[in-house]
Amino acid sequence: MAAELPIPIFTSLDKAFPDVETAAAQGVRFNAVVEEYQKRFGHKPSYIARAPGRVNLIGEHIDYVLFGCFPAAIERDILIACGPSVPGSGTSTPSAHPPGGVKAENLDPKYKPQSFVPMLKSANGPSAAEEADAASNVHAETAWHLDIDKRELRWESYVKAGYYGVLNRFFASTSEHPAPADLLVTGSVPSGSGLSSSAAMVVASTLAFMAVNNKLDGVTKGQLVEMAMENEKRVGVNSGGLDQAASVICTPHSAIFVDFFPRLSAEPIPLPTPRTIPRAVFVCANSLVVSDKVVSAKIHYNLRVVETLVAARVLALRLGQSLGPTERPRLREVFSRWLGSPELESSPEKVKQGLERFLPEIEKLRPAPEGRKAGELGVTMKEMVEWSGLSEEQFHQVYLSWVDVEAEYFQLYKRTKHVITEAIRVLEFRAVCLAAQAAPDPLPESTLAQLGALMNASHESCATLCESSCPEVDRLAALARASGAYGCRITGAGWGGCTVSLVAEDKVEEFIAKVKEGYEPYRALEGEKLREVIFATKPSSGAFVLKLDP
Template sequence: MAAELPIPIFTSLDKALPDLQTAAAEGVRYDSMVKEYESRFGHKPTYIARAPGRVNLIGEHIDYVLFGCFPAAIERDILIACGPSQSASGTSTPSSHPPGGVKAENLDPKYKPQHFIPKFNSALGPSAAEEADAASNVHAETSWHLDIDKRELRWESYVKAGYYGVLSRFFSSTTEHPVPVDLLVNGSVPSGSGLSSSAAMVVSSTLAFLAVNNKLDGITKGQLVEMSMENEKRVGVNSGGLDQAASVICTPHSAIFVDFFPRLSAEPIPLPTPRTIPRAVFVCANSLVVSDKVVSAKIHYNLRVVETLVAARVLANRLGLSLGPSDRPRIREIFSRWLGSPELESSPDKVKAGLERFLPEIEKLKPSPEGRPEGQLGITMKEMVEWSGLSEAQFHQVYLSWVDVEAEHFQLYKRTLHVITEAIRVLEFREVCLRAQAAEGELSDDTLRALGALMDASHESCSKLCQSSCPEVDQLAELARASGAYGCRITGAGWGGCTVSLVAEDKVDEFIAKVKEGYAPYKNLEGDKLREVIFATKPSSGAFGKLW
């Protein structure tokens, strides 16, 4: 399985990237970064850790309830050049550098250099930390401290988040110290665009600290995904793993069908190629509405997480499935119990058939219209507690003690309807791609139209049921269809960010020109500035390390 493969470490870019042309172009960028690193720190880096952004082709806001998604890595990425800090004589000298101290700089001048030192919590003590680790079956989080302000997120917070996981996993006692590190960041994934710059940053940071501390042996791609998921939670986002899986596991020329239940798995799915149907590419268009899912988490991203978690409990109660007072299942787990067959034996086709049978059960979450404004399908906090079957104290402990959320009405019905229908669309998208692969040239562009129709339906659901879009993104999606896209949808956490459109390759320039003309924020953009906000992309390779 793709998730069980080791993290690749390359000695030359022509082995890391999909073709010689890409490798040659990127080689210039890597060489420039190494020279800049040496100029700033006085020595060459040991590694360059690379993690791409991703475009989610379909399957939004369903990863954290454990349903499968369909992302692809993009060519834009985050690079982190890293190496042990050295003295003026050119040797690594722990006595002259604090253990584990980090000097972090960014090629973008708007991000100021940072210097931070992790602190080991000696009050807890290594033996107590190890006992807590064993008792909780997780690595003791309290043994290390790095200051991350979740209220005012800074670029280095993502670097610290990646470092935390490495410290917690590999340095839980005082018998071994992390090395002091110099690192330099260079990113081409637009921040806040919905192309997962934050996950790419955390993945590349985690990979960099693993590599520079010689901790990569035995680490699989799946383990790097899981570490990065946990690490991103440290900046305040309860990520479901989609972004990290795409950034780590994807391969060139393919998307992946990534599933999270009963454990992380990833199936590379070749996208339609010139041998099967007229070639099409994906075009990403940035709405220029900045979407920072950390800053607005309590009213957006984290709220959706809580709504789906509570919906799972309420649905279980109404389906007659027993739960303990401290249980916090996800919707996929409730569906699996309702389905009554071991998930390990269920193929994607069986899961899809089960979801179609399960869909009518969602009506059990629809509130009675009596006493409500017309069209109001949300419920109050008081009603939500009552529906859960828990006391107010129990409800708070299970669903609110670990996360901040804010809403007047909680939309359990809408969110669950989105989850189930979106999960079905993902499996249909997978089927269409596999049929195209098997047809070997016998299909027309009806295949592209089928994929486009699923993307359009996904956007409608994200906008109306998940309510994770915004007026500007809706306008871009409508404009994309009018400009010749087979289909278009929001991609990423939402509330701004990017759309992704499926466009015939020979129509890309014409498509971009029409979108530029129709979308007011683009009208005065030309050249590189325009290419920064709207661009075609091919599926890219996942995270890797380049040994220098």
């Protein structure tokens, strides 16, 4: 299984990237980071940790309820040059790096240099921050504490989040102290674009601190994904693991079908586009509406997490499933219990058939129209508590004590319908890709049309049921289809960010020109500025560490 493979550690870029041209182009960038690191810190880095962004081809807002998704890593990435600090070199002094102390700088001048030191837990008991971590189900048994303010988004918070996980895993129960470290960060994944810059930052940070402390041996890709998932919760986002899995596990030329039940698994699925007539590529287009999961979490991302969790409990009760007062099942677990045949979980084809049979059961979540305004499918907090079968105090403890959410109506029915139909679309997308591998050459253009139709349906569901789109993204998606895309959908957490379109390779330039003309925020952009916001991409290799010569 791909998740059980070790984290790649390379000593040269020609082994890290799939072809000579890519390795040569990346070599210029990696060398520039090494040179700048030496200027700033007075010594060479020992490693460069690299983690790519990702584009989710289909399967949005279903990973945190344990249904499978279909992402691919992209060529744009985060790099962190790192090494143990050398007292007295450059601007460092012996006192500048206490045990485990970090100096972190960013090549982007808008991000100011930062220094921080992990602190041992006080003998007087946990701090307020540690108690908050415990309440949010983030591991609190660590002997270390780093101050991360979830109310204010700061670039170094993602670096700290990665460090926290390394401290927790490797230094909680030993007398060993982490090494002081110097870090230099750079990246080409646009922040807030829906291409998962935050997960790439956390994955790269986790890798960097593991490398500096010689903790890479024996750690699998799946374990790194799990660490990064927990680490990103430190900045206030209840991530489901899709972004981290794509950044860590993906391979060149393939997407992955990543599943989270009954445990994390990842299946590389070659995309059919190189064998089609015409060939096709994926084009990412940034709406330029900045979407940040942390800043708007209580009304967007975290709210969807809570809505699906409560929906799972209510549906389970209405299906006759027995639940304890503190039990908090997710929709995939409720579905699995409903199936009643564990062996079906091993076959995606049979899971798809089961989901299609399960779909009518969602109607049990549709509220009665009496006493509510026309067309309103949501429920109030009071109704939601009543439906849960819990007391108000129990409900708050189980569903709200660990997260901050805000809504007038909670959309249990709509969110669940999105989850189940989207899970079916993911499995259909997978089936089309696999069928293409077994088909004779050349593949018909209808294969691309099938994939495009699934992408279009996914966007419609994201916009109307999950309600994770926004007017600008909807306009960009409609424009992409009108400009010749086989299909287009929002990708990422939503409420801004990027679309991903399936486009004939020989029509990419024409497609981009039409989108540029039709999407007003693009009209004044030329050259590199335009390429920053709309670009074709191919699947990239996942995260790795480059070990540099001493």
